[in-house]
Amino acid sequence: MQRTTGNRPARSDRRADILDAAIDSFGTRGYYGTSLQKIATAVGLTKAGVLHYVASKEGLLELVLNDIYDSQTSHVTQSILQLDRPLISRYWRATVAVNAERPQLVHMFSTLSAEALDPHHPAHDYFEQREQATVSIALSTPWSAPAGVDCERLLRAGFSMMDGIQLRWLRTPGKDLNAMWADCEDVLFPLPLWDGYR
């Protein structure tokens, strides 16, 4: 019911097409390497046509980042965090499982988060805040873990490992991210100690 109103014939959703093309281009060429012309060509418009939807190149970037954050990141992980007995391993496994189904999105985030290390990058603040939010949520969760485990160290180490393993996954198209992460779990949660906690 939220499709085009009135009696207009079914046609592609331009806005969604533009966002998809932008995700692709930001991932493969980065923000600076992306041109509105290429995106326009990809969706069958002219530059002016694209600018009608996104106002500017920075506007396109913000649109992509905000849309993604709102629709994807939150609700899957939140459901894990609110369990009676939240497990770090389950939390990460769920995150990885979601990412395994969205390689293009992971690709874009990997490329942009490296490019945005520079403080002048238009997405620099976004990635800084995102990292901070992710860590503070994880640190304030009452994890169920074996006695003596330093959860903060483990969380920071594990998030780092996830970034690296996703890069390797994207570099070798054939591999299964979930399987790669399963191997990582054996390192992060060694089994005599973590028996019953994963």
Add this chain to the structure above:
Amino acid sequence: MQRTTGNRPARSDRRADILDAAIDSFGTRGYYGTSLQKIATAVGLTKAGVLHYVASKEGLLELVLNDIYDSQTSHVTQSILQLDRPLISRYWRATVAVNAERPQLVHMFSTLSAEALDPHHPAHDYFEQREQATVSIALSTPWSAPAGVDCERLLRAGFSMMDGIQLRWLRTPGKDLNAMWADCEDVLFPLPLWDGYR
């Protein structure tokens, strides 16, 4: 003795200046976002002047990557690998210690390795081969480790973690990479088990 021959007065080494400027620009803007014009301005030349040294933009990229690989990566790690009783933790600690002194280089490698996920990127093959070489060398080393440890899993997981921790280090200028890695070591080599092996 390998400075400028003859009686020419001491002056800046143009080639080295160009490489330094290129490392900076490839790191902050990526390959596609880098222009020869900016590099030329940074070193006090014109575009044509820079092209005299590097032939082309791709030539500049190859120059930077090859120079780095030859001069930095090899000899520090090799000395560790050839010890009587090679320890994974010592190998990684040495690598991290070198990187901690070269943030701009780490920055460039982080940015380019994400950008080069795309098979069409001019550095794609370089990073693929580099990864393969690093892993195969590590896997063929007779590591000294506690019984029952799966070294291959540990190595792949640890290399991934190093990538991620270096990204976080670059994002927060104040932090000490060696200290951050020390925390990671506690996760990778948990202490009852790895006592005497790190």
Add this chain to the structure above:
DNA sequence: GTCTATAGTCCGATAGAC
């Protein structure tokens, strides 16, 4: 070894017709 000049292409963005 470094310059000027220029070719040829592409960029982001705007104005305005339909």
Add this chain to the structure above:
DNA sequence: GTCTATCGGACTATAGAC
């Protein structure tokens, strides 16, 4: 909502003077 046309500028690279 999408177009054409256009602006001002940046880009890589080459040719040739000095």
